[in-house]
Amino acid sequence: MNYFPCPIHNGHVLSIICTDKSCNETLLICPLCEHADHQNHQTLPIKIMLQLVETAHNNAGEQNYNSIFDVSIFLDQQHCECLRTVHNFIEALKNTSKQLIKKVDTYYLDLKNQLKAFASSKIPIHYLLDSVSSYTGFQQYKKNIQQILEQFVFGNGVASRQSIDSAIMNACKIQIGQLNDQLIDLQNELDAKIENLGNLFRAQPITAVDLVQSISFQFSAQFKGANITISGQNLIAEQKTSESNGQRFTICEPCIPKNGIYKFGFKVIKYAGWIGVGVCHREVIVSANYKFNYTNIGHGSYLISNNAYSWSHLQKDLNSAHKSFDFGVGDIIVIEVDIPKKKITWQKKKTQIKFTMNLDTSQDLYPCANLCSPGDTVEIINKVEA
Numbered sequence: 001m002n003y004f005p006c007p008i009h010n011g012h013v014l015s016i017i018c019t020d021k022s023c024n025e026t027l028l029i030c031p032l033c034e035h036a037d038h039q040n041h042q043t044l045p046i047k048i049m050l051q052l053v054e055t056a057h058n059n060a061g062e063q064n065y066n067s068i069f070d071v072s073i074f075l076d077q078q079h080c081e082c083l084r085t086v087h088n089f090i091e092a093l094k095n096t097s098k099q100l101i102k103k104v105d106t107y108y109l110d111l112k113n114q115l116k117a118f119a120s121s122k123i124p125i126h127y128l129l130d131s132v133s134s135y136t137g138f139q140q141y142k143k144n145i146q147q148i149l150e151q152f153v154f155g156n157g158v159a160s161r162q163s164i165d166s167a168i169m170n171a172c173k174i175q176i177g178q179l180n181d182q183l184i185d186l187q188n189e190l191d192a193k194i195e196n197l198g199n200l201f202r203a204q205p206i207t208a209v210d211l212v213q214s215i216s217f218q219f220s221a222q223f224k225g226a227n228i229t230i231s232g233q234n235l236i237a238e239q240k241t242s243e244s245n246g247q248r249f250t251i252c253e254p255c256i257p258k259n260g261i262y263k264f265g266f267k268v269i270k271y272a273g274w275i276g277v278g279v280c281h282r283e284v285i286v287s288a289n290y291k292f293n294y295t296n297i298g299h300g301s302y303l304i305s306n307n308a309y310s311w312s313h314l315q316k317d318l319n320s321a322h323k324s325f326d327f328g329v330g331d332i333i334v335i336e337v338d339i340p341k342k343k344i345t346w347q348k349k350k351t352q353i354k355f356t357m358n359l360d361t362s363q364d365l366y367p368c369a370n371l372c373s374p375g376d377t378v379e380i381i382n383k384v385e386a
């Protein structure tokens with residue numbers, strides 16, 4: 001393949017890439033660039049990188065297609081379900097509207113009936129005048145006088161008819177005004193709720209960073225304690241000797257990429273003494289000869305152990321702290337590494353038990369297990385669901 005010439009070193013070509021996050025502007029380098037400025041970085045010849053990508057694409061293409069297809073079917077199903085819910089809501093709203101109309105009709109009919117009853121209860125004034133002029137019993141006489149007083153007021157020697165109709169009109173206006181105000185409040189409340197629903201229906205863009213991704217991790221035959229054996233197509237690691245103060249780490253490959261969210265798990269196959277699972281900075285672990293120097297932060301690993309302890313490279317309060325959860329034989333511990341948020345979360349599968357701590361994502365991260373006693377055995381699980 002053809003390479004571009006290196007702008008810095010004459011006679012050399014840009015045949016290598018640097019995947020270190022700090023080298024976004026200088027990801028294409030030549031061998032001299034690599035030696036001068038990228039010695040501790042993750043580098044790859046471009047040709048090998050392209051071959052690896054092509055192999056990964058061929059192996060995962062059908063799987064990815066099926067995954068996208070499954071998501072598409074899921075969205076279609078949820079679309080139908082959502083429409084069904086909306087239709088049910090509309091039908092319920094129609095029924096509610098009919099009931100509201102009936103209540104309004106009943107309300108106004110009741111007012112009119114009260115008005116008729118009031119009108120019929122009033123004796124015409126000429127009958128009252130005739131009745132008080134003729135001889136009647138005292139109680140009836142008193143009652144007639146009261147009815148006259150209800151219809152007239154007196155002042156300065158003049159009798160004035162009371163505006164009973166106006167009083168009734170004002171009372172009706174007040175009641176109807178209150179009813180209309182309540183209906184307007186109901187409409188405003190409904191409009192606000194519908195507007196809030198509208199915000200829910202605004203689809204957010206899905207980016208690669210938001211998607212939980214999986215990688216085919218394997219235990220490395222190179223980066224492990226001397227007495228740890230790897231088997232089962234490099235998916236199972238077993239400690240063969242007691243390593244309380246010795247080589248306890250076994251590290252998986254490849255490196256977790258520098259962006260995105262990644263999920264994998266460890267299954268406890270056998271338990272003899274002590275098991276820790278999580279991620280690590282491989283260079284730190286290798287420099288410690290795979291020993292677990294946990295007494296101080298900076299030991300290179302982020303783990304939880306079967307005895308419910310947590311171990312943090314960064315956070316003193318979470319290092320050698322009884323703050324996580326216990327697990328045993330048969331348990332699968334699902335691990336999610338969120339690079340953008342710089343977080344790692346452990347969850348015992350099929351439970352809601354979780355534990356989270358911070359990560360240093362500026363350094364490379366690798367899945368790992370810490371096996372202390374002979375017989376301690378774990379399996380790396382690449383396809384997991386909590």
